[in-house]
Amino acid sequence: xxxxxxxxxxxxxxxxxxxxxxxxxxxxxxFTSFRLMLLIYASGALLTTLITVPDWPFYNRRPLQWLDPxxxxxxxxxxxxxxxxxxxxxxxxxxxx
Amino acid sequence: xHSYALRVNTAVTLxxxxxxxxxxxxSLSDHFHASSPHVxxxxxxxxxxxxxxxGNDEVWLTLNISADFSSVFSWNTKQLFIFVxxxxxxxxxxxxxxSLWDAILxxxxxxxxxxxxxxxxxxxxxxxxxxxxxxxxxxxxxVMPLTGAMYTxxxxxxxxxxxxx
Numbered sequence: 001x002x003x004x005x006x007x008x009x010x011x012x013x014x015x016x017x018x019x020x021x022x023x024x025x026x027x028x029x030x031f032t033s034f035r036l037m038l039l040i041y042a043s044g045a046l047l048t049t050l051i052t053v054p055d056w057p058f059y060n061r062r063p064l065q066w067l068d069p070x071x072x073x074x075x076x077x078x079x080x081x082x083x084x085x086x087x088x089x090x091x092x093x094x095x096x097x
Numbered sequence: 098x099h100s101y102a103l104r105v106n107t108a109v110t111l112x113x114x115x116x117x118x119x120x121x122x123x124s125l126s127d128h129f130h131a132s133s134p135h136v137x138x139x140x141x142x143x144x145x146x147x148x149x150x151x152g153n154d155e156v157w158l159t160l161n162i163s164a165d166f167s168s169v170f171s172w173n174t175k176q177l178f179i180f181v182x183x184x185x186x187x188x189x190x191x192x193x194x195x196s197l198w199d200a201i202l203x204x205x206x207x208x209x210x211x212x213x214x215x216x217x218x219x220x221x222x223x224x225x226x227x228x229x230x231x232x233x234x235x236x237x238x239x240v241m242p243l244t245g246a247m248y249t250x251x252x253x254x255x256x257x258x259x260x261x262x
Binding site for chain 1: 098099101104105107108111112115116118119122123126171172173243
């Protein structure tokens, strides 16, 4: 789950709990049943947990754009060679995007 | 919110907190519940009047208790504890209360009743001040809610008098 997904999950969690509390309170009051209120709230809480806890695909719609890897300055000559070979390719790709 | 465990933790914490607020609102809604119970108490007969070996007066009487407590029940009421107390004044003590009868009403359907009964608990004075004295019968009802604080209400019936012998 990325940053946007985490924000969405948290807000969704808060609004869903609030909504289930409001719905359960007024339904319970209307039908004068405390038991009904608790049942509705419990099912609302279960639903909220199912929606916000698993890592659903819609939490990963906008993945993070990581920077392209840069080769570290290493003492080993072999790594420097590899970086020299790969660097131009990566650079050209990112330009196209 | 980056891991399952953290999201479960947040969900459980928030759920319990919202439930607590919900329950306090339920308790608050009881303030808008108007109740008008009908209670009637009368003494049908004084069956026995005796002095115990210790020197205390003891009275046995038959009560007629009719009441309708169904309007006291709100959506947040678990049960009612009702009891009838005899209250009188003696030279030694200003407040004397003796519980004569009690009952637990668990639902609205059983809240309307009318019974004739001998006092369930003995009516004994600390001394011998009962002869010829005036007393009140008071119906108390403790309302026990599902959430929130318990409260008590009462209705006093006065003008009863015990015989002199």
